[in-house]
């Protein structure tokens with residue numbers, strides 16, 4: 336059989352350079368540890384107050400004022416002028432790097448979220464890598480490589496490592512970049528999905544914060560995110576590109592995002608309990624199978640070491656209907672990445688299929 340998911344054949348998977356062919360795909364009996372899409376329901380509040388008639392017009396490029404005003408409560412000292420509402424965090428990332436233009440360097444901790452590298456390269460910028468040590472930023476290497484960079488891209492909690500950077504590290508990055516005049520792009524899409532440690536919100540005029548409604552509110556397909564900056568010029572430059580590319584972010588989505596922000600905090604706390612339970616299950620399951628992996632402190636990913644990763648991924652997919660992602664797509668060729676945005680039963684079934692597949696491929 337060469338066909339499991341609509342449009343993804345066995346021969347194609349051997350050539351895959353990124354997860355593009357898996358995103359949004361489903362199939363009978365398939366267990367997908369692939370996509371980083373929360374399977375939990377969005378808050379019921381999100382469905383209140385949508386005005387379809389109003390929402391079918393063009394909107395402000397910068398984003399609806401009410402939503403931007405609501406966001407100011409999460410960013411003390413800000414005004415609505417500091418925000419641009421975007422088509423998910425993805426568009427915010429794309430716009431900020433394109434606004435800086437060609438030839439400039441961006442420091443990128445590796446392993447990284449698989450879209451970072453293409454986004455940086457499509458903007459004509461040049462990636463400089465700093466390799467994580469045990470899933471964390473190595474400040475010694477960071478200090479050596481940050482000089483001469485236009486920006487550094489930080490993602491804590493991280494996809495794909497699940498690690499949360501130490502507060503002292505984030506403060507040091509904040510300080511050094513400020514002194515050197517380097518921008519920090521802080522991708523905080525997982526800031527609410529944190530179970531173990533305190534997070535730290537990097538601040539300053541040189542910081543561009545990226546966030547989204549995809550993960551916290553389980554509304555990935557809605558495509559609503561945003562960019563925050565204290566620098567008026569950055570906001571203007573980003574809006575200028577957006578005017579000529581996607582124009583406004585969809586208004587129904589913005590209404591739903593605004594409504595979702597009224598959700599009581601317990602919604603997020605309940606989510607965290609569910610993620611923690613799943614995290615414990617997959618971490619123990621994979622550790623018991625002999626995999627070497629970091630215990631996630633946030634987000635919903637694990638990145639175990641895996642020999643013969645491409646072969647294992649292929650066997651898992653072809654013969655066991657289990658989707659995993661190649662570490663290679665995240666700059667970690669000796670690993671595979673699993674998302675545990677699945678219910679407990681599916682995680683258990685997936686682990687049992689992984690155990691069977693391990694008899695066929697030498698992964699440890």
Ligand SMILES: Cc1ncc(COP(=O)(O)O)c(C=O)c1O
Pocket residue numbers: 371422423424425426448490493494522524546547548549555559560
């Ligand atoms: C680290 C990170 N940043 C950005 C995104 C994109 O998020 P959005 O759906 O808001 O575009 C993802 C999605 O998985 C992600 O993991």
